Amino acid sequence: MLFEGYSTEGFHDEMFDGDGSPRSYARLLFERITSVGDAELRRYQQAAEQALFRMGITFNVYGDQAGTEKIFPFDIIPRIITAGEWSQIDQGLRQRVHALNIFISDIYGEQKILKDGAIPPDLILTAKSFRQACIGLKPPQGAWCHITGTDLVRDKDGKYYVLEDNLRCPSGVSYVLQNREIMKRTFPKIFDHSNVRPVGDYPSHLLKTLQDIAPQGITSPTVALLTPGIYNSAYFEHAFLAKFMGIELVEGRDLVVMNGYVMMRTTKGFERVDVIYRRIDDDFLDPHTFRPDSMLGVAGIMDVYRAGRVALANAPGTGIADDKVVYAYVPKIIKYYLGEDPILPNVPTYVCWDDAERKHVLENLDKFVVKAANESGGYGMLVGPHSTAEQREKFKHAITADPRNYIAQPTLALSRVPVIVDDHFEGRHVDLRPYVLYGTDTFVLPGGLTRVALKKGSLVVNSSQGGGSKDTWVLSC
């Protein structure tokens, strides 16, 4: 029996109560899992993994031998979120993304929030992701960040917290859609009467969001997705989204600025592009404006953008709102622009830039998770309680040398879900990345990427650090 000996060990478990009985909303799932039998369940698990491999749903591992591909490990036991919980998440995300968009507009516009002293101006102006070149830009509908992927976690008490915002090129949504497909293919019975909200319409919403920002007067815009190419770790996702929206997947070398427009090289000459969903960072977007050594971008594209002849999603400059130090101020930002309290709280965060807070962090390094402001993918991180004295010493120096670049958060007891480990279930820590589309309308995908730390006891869920994923079920009632 797979669940024999399963222990919740003082963590919030997404499937079981503290006393070990399935939560009311997970009872149907529990019954189904236990009724199919151990051997069959393991067969489903294998079938799912084989399908991923066969379908080439793989990612490239940076620093690994060229051409090495791995599947993003997938566990077939879904994670369930109730309609009530989701309603709070949905509202909270709408509020947060709305406020962040106003904030970015303000930062590249009047800078009221800085003038009023609600946020220290130095902090913004010294951010690595602050783009001088974006000052004065006015994207359509005041929308800067059209696609957001916000990371949420649950603590011991079962409460949701925002762990970080990803406003540049958040990835992972293709795995959400693909995981659901694989689940339906390998384990169709499990969906009966489960009232799971569908996720398959995401590409349609994304396409509409992109079409909506087309330059004025363009009724049927040519939309393209700009990828760094097949060696990028998210190439699968780029191809997947382009395919499901029926738009072009382009690389920088396919595009050229001509007569004040962005054009792509086709077999019949040059064709105009109106909207670009770019999946390369600001830094690489335009060698004329940003990094001159970039081979991935398009020379002169920022001039066309400023002239309103091409739309970019997300807009250049949005990175300012996903600086991890700025994150600490998001509750203030929400209050400042909307006059509301945040529906989804932040994880308590210490900003090392502040003298008193830094002192506290340095004295308690073994209790905190320390993160560099501009790193992602689990890099540039210290997990205090699991760290060695040597690692702490290294971070101490790094923080003292560049306090602006670090924040610290208490280690949370992230919630856990059962995953299949060989012949039984074990609890593993998870987070959740829901996706929000913002523009003429706001759309929150009911679900999101549930990432699982596959190493026992690990709190790091990133795919680049050996994490896996699960299908996320948002219940409709």
Place this chain on the structure above:
Amino acid sequence: MGSFMLSRLANCLYWMARYVERAENVARFIDVNTWLSLDLPGGYQEQWSPLISTTGDETLFAEHYERASKRNVIHFLTFDTRNPNSILSSIAAARENARIARQYITLETWEQINRFYFATQAGAQSAASGFEPSQDFFSEVINASHLFLGTLYATMSHNEGWHFSRLGRLIERADKTSRILDTKYYLLLPSLDAIGTPYDDIMWAAVLRSTSAFEMYRKRYQQISPDRIVEFLVLDLEFPRAIHRCVVSAEASLHIISGTPMGTFGNPAEQQLGRLCAEMNYVQVREIISGGLHEFLDDIQIRLNLTGEAIHNAFFALQPVPAMAQNPGGRQA
């Protein structure tokens, strides 16, 4: 998808199909040669070096191997990654092109090429641990290629991209049929003296089998005769691996892509291919033989190469931005 197509993608689809076709042909050569060596007496058994001539990689082979033994030749043609035309290299290249064009091709097509790649890799792994690739392996390669072709045909719109893939496949196929015929003809020519021996028949039948033409040839001409075989593999308009049939269909795809009416040309590729088709329409097999089959086939290969280059220049090469259109400022809004 709009009415335009990225040059880079068109290039990928063209080469994706070409590489799969290449792998299939190499598998055919080896397959047939293996069968043949089982049937023939000692003196004929070690006929492995002509296979290297068939693919045109003699120099590369000589760099890495001392002797054209069966084992060396098969390894070179099948799994050697130093040989860009080996089955493994070709399938890896086809898959890489498919991966780049993944958003354009259908899921079914992608899955098929992916499966093909992993099966070939598995073959390479078992070869690395000492197992020679079996007859079954080569049949699997041929089947996987057919499945790929069928999937492409049945799931993808027959649009510009599809025609580019067809173009790549047919040009590769015409080239390979001409090479098989060329090398085999020379190899078999001396044995014309021994007409009527069972081996003569067997060897000519092998030429036909190399191109899957055996049954269709039998239906058309019944008796094995070198001239008839040349006629069938060069000039037949119904058999899908005959050179004439390949170039005529390639020409049709080229004109569908460009929109230029048949009988005229809008770019050097159409001019090249159109001229080749026209000549093949009117030439007769006795003229070919009396003028020298080798010279004739050599000329076809050169012209197919030129056509390939012309296709590249017309559709795939980075077109320079027209000088008058450049606008460095681009801020006149």
